[in-house]
Amino acid sequence: MHSARQRRIDEIGDESRRRILDAAEELFAEQGFERTSFVDIAERSGISRGSIPWHFKNKDGLLMAVLSRAMDRFMDPARYQQSLPSLATLLQDYESWVLSGNSALLFMVLTEAMHSTGAVHSQYQEFLAQHRQGLEEWLRAQRPDGVDPTAAAERERAVAAALTGAVIGMHLQALIDPGHVNLDAALQSLAGLVDENLTGLWAKPATDKTRHKTSKRTS
Template identity: 65%
Template sequence: MSSPGRRRIDEIGDESRRRILDAAEQLFAERGFDRTSFVDISERSGISRGSIPWHFKNKDGLILAVVGRAIDRAMGPEHYETVPRLAEVLDEYANWLRSGNSALMFMILTEAMSSTGAVHTQYQEFLARRRKGVEVWLRTQRPEGVDPAFATERERAFAVAVSGAVSGIHLQALIDPDGVDLDTALQALASVFDKHVADVWAQPAPEQQRKAGKSGGSRRGKSR
């Protein structure tokens, strides 16, 4: 707790705000939003409880500030323009996960899924930013002569797949750290995509062939 002699002016500066955010981020990652109080944050940060609402108004404001800062730490899409291989993208992403309280991202996800408010919107922006980064990287790899409209559609789908796979690996590493090596798993994922990246822009089978394949499969199933 802050000492009785601490002046209020000492608790409303940038350093105090950072300490409150650091403490809140740690506690949210450890306990979740609902089980963390201003008293807990005050004890962890060394800043008086009364100074927390001065900075953030209320708990919702504090949550939004924590989420916003966590999202800002993620690599922006512009960073991906200079990375030659997805393996390097995911290696840097793993460094980002290790640099903070990465469990917080799943606490945020839980909160985002249970509401349509500001946290939900911020998490949408985080996911969109991550997908956009993969799309930017893919554009640097795109072969000449591919129809841009077709390429953009496939790149978006690829980015969704990569983002989903990364989240799954991250979650498994958090829940079973002894059974899942985050770096090795991310590199295995990257090696598969790097090896088959040209398939992103491969033309799909014509619509007629796809329909024929489906109907043929149905007939074969019925004949058994």
């Protein structure tokens, strides 16, 4: 009896959380983060205002939960556990999220994070770190045998940061200037460039001395 009652309590809690997230996602997209209050969310969701901080602590925590859930609809890590996806597939999934209509949440959170040193700032740092880590894992899974792991990890970390920045930059351009930015073509172009140069990622880079000599010969 006790376990059945607890399951029912958990189900009610999960349903309340889902309704709060649904309402918050709609309202953030319609009227922005700043203009949306807990009262608005409570009215839209049918859940009492006092229950919202119980589930999400504060408005910043709610915003991060909304963003994470929105991305997981299209890029849930569990989807990629069976087999290693291509970068083109990952970017197609990202584009699907962008086209869902709520991807501007990413920049809404970014704006909050850049003007804060509190919870939303640290949460956004963690959010970006998780996505860089996912790309690092994708790169590591394709690392050739016999490569020095320490040097390889440094290059993979750098490439993951570059890819994250490139994708977010393309996303922002497509939102602001959709008439002149073909997001699908831009993302697939990025995937093609990475595929073409992936084997060179783990090649030993030239030393400063070697680069200097090469520069002298060609000048």
